[in-house]
Amino acid sequence: MICEFTLPQTRERVMLIQQERCLVLLVDGRCALAFDAEGRVLCGVRNGVQFKRGMSNNLLRLGERREILPPEEASGELALLYEEVRRVADQAPPAARRALEAVTRCGVRRLEEEARHFKALYGQVPVLPPDQVQALYLQATVGCSTNRCSFCTLYRDRRFRVRTIAEFEQHVRQVLELVGRDVERRTSIFLGDAGALMVPADELAVMMRLARAAVPGRPFSCFASAGLGRRREAHELRELRDLGLDRVTIGLETAHRPLYDSLRKPHELEDAERTVRLLKDAGLHVGLTVLLGVGGQESHSAHVNDTARFLDALPLGPGDWVYLSPLHVEPNTEYAAWARGRPARQFSIEQLQIQKAVLQCRLRASLGERGVRITSYDISRFVY
Numbered sequence: 001m002i003c004e005f006t007l008p009q010t011r012e013r014v015m016l017i018q019q020e021r022c023l024v025l026l027v028d029g030r031c032a033l034a035f036d037a038e039g040r041v042l043c044g045v046r047n048g049v050q051f052k053r054g055m056s057n058n059l060l061r062l063g064e065r066r067e068i069l070p071p072e073e074a075s076g077e078l079a080l081l082y083e084e085v086r087r088v089a090d091q092a093p094p095a096a097r098r099a100l101e102a103v104t105r106c107g108v109r110r111l112e113e114e115a116r117h118f119k120a121l122y123g124q125v126p127v128l129p130p131d132q133v134q135a136l137y138l139q140a141t142v143g144c145s146t147n148r149c150s151f152c153t154l155y156r157d158r159r160f161r162v163r164t165i166a167e168f169e170q171h172v173r174q175v176l177e178l179v180g181r182d183v184e185r186r187t188s189i190f191l192g193d194a195g196a197l198m199v200p201a202d203e204l205a206v207m208m209r210l211a212r213a214a215v216p217g218r219p220f221s222c223f224a225s226a227g228l229g230r231r232r233e234a235h236e237l238r239e240l241r242d243l244g245l246d247r248v249t250i251g252l253e254t255a256h257r258p259l260y261d262s263l264r265k266p267h268e269l270e271d272a273e274r275t276v277r278l279l280k281d282a283g284l285h286v287g288l289t290v291l292l293g294v295g296g297q298e299s300h301s302a303h304v305n306d307t308a309r310f311l312d313a314l315p316l317g318p319g320d321w322v323y324l325s326p327l328h329v330e331p332n333t334e335y336a337a338w339a340r341g342r343p344a345r346q347f348s349i350e351q352l353q354i355q356k357a358v359l360q361c362r363l364r365a366s367l368g369e370r371g372v373r374i375t376s377y378d379i380s381r382f383v384y
């Protein structure tokens with residue numbers, strides 16, 4: 001449904017586009033907002049400021065100053081936004097007012113209440129591959145089983161553990177209560193956090209069946225470590241594929257061996273290759289992340305050349321992804337200490353862009369020809 005009208009008091013032009021899974025409101029070229037089926041704002045542009053909002057109620061301001069707004073500021077922005085929608089709804093014709101009902105019923109208080117539930121359910125969801133940002137996130141495990149890579153702080157706030165099946169079942173129920181009618185927009189399921197494939201295969205199969213019964217027809221994906229190939233047999237992965245497992249994403253980061261070793265990745269470079277081959281043998285799609293800027297200027301050529309060669313030798317094809325992810329150096333990490341005071345180990349934004357362009361060019365010429373998707377994966381743009 002598309003509905004266009006003029007607000008009688010201010011003469012602003014309004015367009016309302018009701019899509020299957022979301023509602024888009026445009027006000028006079030000044031404001032464009034998308035809402036989910038529960039009336040929660042998802043993203044938009046308002047008065048020149050572009051933003052994204054997650055279920056966590058984190059409000060990410062995009063543009064030159066990209067930042068998660070402090071809670072009070074986010075609250076103020078959301079209050080103004082919902083006030084604006086109510087002003088539009090008050091003057092809208094009946095059909096448009098009906099279409100806006102879920103939004104006018106929603107508001108900052110509800111979003112903040114849900115954010116508390118979200119925190120109790122997940123802690124936080126620190127990252128997802130860019131093609132999975134709309135996935136339904138279900139935690140089969142909590143945290144990362146190794147938590148030791150020198151540059152990574154994603155799961156430092158939690159100890160790794162596997163959820164019991166009973167706990168997982170309850171988790172699924174609670175997630176669905178929180179998500180509500182927005183479940184229709186969730187076209188896949190991501191099994192979090194970083195170690196779902198650490199769950200024994202028979203238990204994971206039960207968890208996947210439970211998730212499928214609650215939300216049918218969605219493919220699953222998850223992260224795994226490069227050491228997966230040491231622990232899993234192809235037949236176990238084939239069984240999981242038959243239950244809907246579609247893609248497994250592995251943090252390669254670099255294939256330049258000295259650099260790889262210095263990152264304190266929990267497994268060997270050879271393990272990454274073995275794991276990718278095993279996943280492909282099992283008929284699964286693979287995602288591989290490569291860090292941009294890692295090792296700094298001194299490693300640029302070796303990082304690009306070794307990584308491009310390594311990826312080219314893997315049996316990747318259509319349905320596989322390579323994610324190019326700019327390294328964000330967190331101050332209190334081993335990596336930061338390793339690079340501190342060593343300009344050759346650092347990178348400017350411009351150098352990072354050059355590395356991205358060179359890698360994209362190399363990978364598109366080889367893997368792109370084979371149907372592999374190569375895309376950016378900037379975790380600073382992520383909210384869930």
Ligand code: SF4
Binds near residue numbers: 152
């Ligand atoms: S394995 Fe992945 S999630 Fe775990 S510490 Fe390393 S980079 Fe972070």
